[in-house]
Amino acid sequence: MKAAVILYDGFSSLEFSTLYEPLAKAALNAPGLLQCDICSPSSEVFDGYGLHYYPTRMTTSLQGYDILCVPGGLGASKQSENASFLAWLATAREVQQIIVIGNGALLLAAAGLLNGHEIASPPEAGASLASFGVRPSAQALVLDGPVLSASDIRAALELSQAVARSLTLGMPLRSISGASGAALPPTREATAERKTAETNITVCLNLDGSGKHQIQTGLPFLDHMLTQVAVHGLFDLQVNAQGDLQIDAHHTMEDVALTLGLAFQQALGDRTGIVRMASAEVPMDDSLARVTVDFSGRPYCVFQGVWTLPSIGGIPNTLFVHFLESLAQGARCNLHAIIQYGNDDHHKAEALFKALGRAFCAATRLDPRREGLIPSSKGVL
Template identity: 50%
Template sequence: MMRTATVERVTAETKVFVELGLDGTGRAEIATGVGFFDHMLHQIARHGGFDLVVRTEGDLVIDAHHTIEDTALALGTALDQALGDRKGIRRYGDATIPMDEVLVRAAIDLSGRPYIVHEEPELAPYIGPVYPTSMTRHIWESFGQTARMTLHVDVLRGSRPGGRPDAHHVVEAQFKAVARALRDAVYLDPRLAGQIPSTKEAL
């Protein structure tokens, strides 16, 4: 069974194409026009073990908000579609990821019920020239809503004692943690023999 999806999202502000394969090798082709965001989407693919193609054309002349938001919405939709009826998946996944001084925990329930919790320290306003750090929470909200998942992302440690958080490390560790948690949650568990992982018999 090939768990793949292709999603196109076109608005007056953006044009997004996403192709996602859940049972891949971490291959990624990413181009959104926002360099740091591209780097983060590569983390999702590589550490999640997903094959991922993302091509976004957005109104970057205004700012990066629409480009990032609509890409996250399309990626979540692709995940939802690739999961299909969600039979046989582990459903739950979690990961605690260190990145030098930063420690992040992500926990996922592919429950069909969107609920997002996100905790991070105050960060510098931008990473690179165009990625607003305020968008990280919005990425998880947009991605989680369209993927129909419960998602908790918590920065357990953002810096050395008395130090200022390195925004790049804090955000990148979040993407790596979410990727690893997703890898476990989407895994087809042979012990479930194609069953829905819920006593409700529906997700």
């Protein structure tokens, strides 16, 4: 998918950044999903206060782009009378979505791209927009078919974040808060806590993250394994755990797994639209591990594997099996974990947790073909 963010003499740098940054971040976090270009028919452009910009694409046509983004600015009114600029802008007639802020709508309207659409309009631009066959709205945000508009920079912050999130999740943006009283695409984040006489655990999870992590459990090898889950699952993950390690690692391992599983359960909600089932096989030098998961709502764990030594990093190997069982219980998933072969126990464990991250990543993705549907013949998970 390709997005064009338009520059013209007199545009607002603040409105441009509000449009560009969330889209550029989405492109960075999901390589291959989105290409975001800064476009102009000129090789250099000045904003409304004389700041000098160079577009990344100087193009004679906007054909081939899927998303068109237009900021407002002090120069919008003048550019709405620039016949050559409007003819260039009109080449974007085939875009699937238009995003516009403030009086940037004047440019689109003058280019004939907003005929009949309802647009969030600044008060001073209402009459001009109406003269181009546009229906000005007093609402701060309007979603009218493929056209998303914000009347000012404050409303635009919400609009651009919603668009970036919908692209990352692979979900069409059919509603936006404030436009029709509807809701933004839900964030798939959760914070889960577990406090007992033995442990105090907090887990923060974002299913649609980029692998950022901050993990402190008091067990360095467990921290290392959970890092593999975050990095290779592209989950943003924070884990803070205090446990009775003066006794042993059992309670901390168990409760971290239960709380992490609960965070997955909460972030997935009713599991609408997810892929649900996935499998990943990962090598680590001499070792090969496979994890298969089904977020079925029915917790069950099967582990197959042989350890060479009684412990890894000071953690008894039996606790890794218990960790997986507790994770499946908390996440309400069917989890099969198999160490197929290997010589080094560290390599076996690392391959296993990398595969865990990859399988969970694939199973929790949203399938756009399932939009609004729970992936079950029963209709419930």
